[in-house]
Amino acid sequence: MTTQSYALRDSTTMLRRNLLHALRYPGMSVGVLLIPILMLLLFRFVFGDTLSAGVHAVHGGYINFLAPGILVLALTAGSVATAVSVSMDMTEGIINRFRTMAIARVSVLTGHVLGAVIQSVIAAVLITALAIGLGFRPAASPLGWLAALGLVLAVAVAMTWVSVSLGVSAKTPESASNAPTPLVFLPFLGSAFVPPQSMAPGLRWFAEYQPFTPIINALRGDLLGTPIGYQGWIALAWCAGLALAGYAWARRGFNRPASG
């Protein structure tokens, strides 16, 4: 019996461990929801009226433009928690326990990934519900909802593998908590709050070519029932690329033997 045949069982065990952590210490998981919720309230009630002028009434009110962006923000915000918990595992003695056991090694990471994806999806559902409560009116067809869910999953998986790789490479949990900051900030420089067309030329170029703009545009189209063209494919390509890069980097960092 090789250890690879235990990959599924060991991953489930590690997932259970991570969910137990989240249930026992909900502070971190709840904390990551704070940023998207605050942003939602801030942009809905403080900046919303001013911004909506620039967004036109195309989407039927600024909240409809805003909500999908906030949704993506909720998916990136979780990366801090993931990076920190992976880093805590990597820097404490328990990782050496796992490494000296006849288990599928990758299960340590897949357990984190599965746990984080589940929490991300829960966060996305909560944020969507809150947005609907604040006047968000999605007009998605059943297929649109399905596409949106698929995209949320893809983004969650991509973000999680990237944050796992950041957690694996961080020397301490403290630095792991800072590493995902660019990731969390990136949607702000995309189409989350305003269309890139309204930005200064340099920034606009950046916004149009960074991963989160097609992701947000596709999600927005899916939820509002508007055509998205090939934005969906670009978004999925970005997700696949980020997930693979994160996976490769995380695996490399994880298998690198501890020094000393």
Added chain:
Amino acid sequence: MTHQNRPPAIQVTGLRKAFGDKTVLDGIDLTIPEGTVFALLGPNGAGKTTTVQILSTLIPASGGQAQVAGHNVQAEPDAVRSAIGVTGQFSAVDKLLTGRENMLLMADLCHLSRDEGRERATQLLEEFELTEAAGKPAATYSGGMQRRLDIAMTLMIKPPPSSPAPFILFLDEPTTGLDPRGRRRMWQIVRDLVTDGVTIFLTTQYLEEADELADRIAVLDHGQIVAEGTPEELKRLVPGSHIRLDFPSAAELEAAAAALPGASREAPEAGQESQEGQEGRLGESFHLRIASDGSVGSLRSVLDQLDAHSIEVTALTVHTPDLDDAFLALTGNPVTETAPTQPASR
């Protein structure tokens, strides 16, 4: 407990490890029979933990061969992993989970059935006196309790006594940071495991610990094994016992040296080559050492001599060689790193 036709639990030849251009292990040879306790003794930085890390498949060796439970650590790491348990220097418990949850996590990772896992968890928690604390997060445990939980978790891996499969337990400085009571308790745990037929590879800085527990001891210094043998054999490597006398002044010392045949004065630099290094550096101490078997008769004759000459003595100590002496004699002291491992002559 002996398995005649089985390979040794651990067999190491010419093991080398370098981190960059820093050589940490420089050709180590070890043979550890099944069911015995082996202690690797050495100062900080000698390479003890590195040895454990290589033998437990955590890091690759730079050279040499290492077989654990008959499997090559580099070629068949999974086969090695299923025969070993490791409790490192740093606590390997999940502090966010309770004691019982930690045990059940291990049961799942050992691929035990649900019922078997629960049963073993309950039993081990009981054995390690953790039943009462089993429902509390491990973060609230004392150092000793965490260490016990750590070992209990590792023992989840141990095959049942009825199984013929070998089990090798690596304990890397298991009592570092424990109070004396916790240490004694840990020793008892180790002894109980040996009666169960477990092979134990122990690293320690404490000679007393190696003396108490080990069948064989190897002294590791600067990446090389400078001595290996039973505790008794190692003790024999240092010179016999002596009496040490301290005097208040040089005059008393001179008088005593004249009165006592066989007394030897320590040269001011004596600290360089003997275990008296600490005292030697004080400079202002006036002391003599007299070879003695430490018996009451020999002590009395020395004291009688001193009395007869009215010599004042501030302190008298009887030194019998212990592993500390052996250790210091073998590993040398920092002043003379290149000193031969021969005990200093006086």
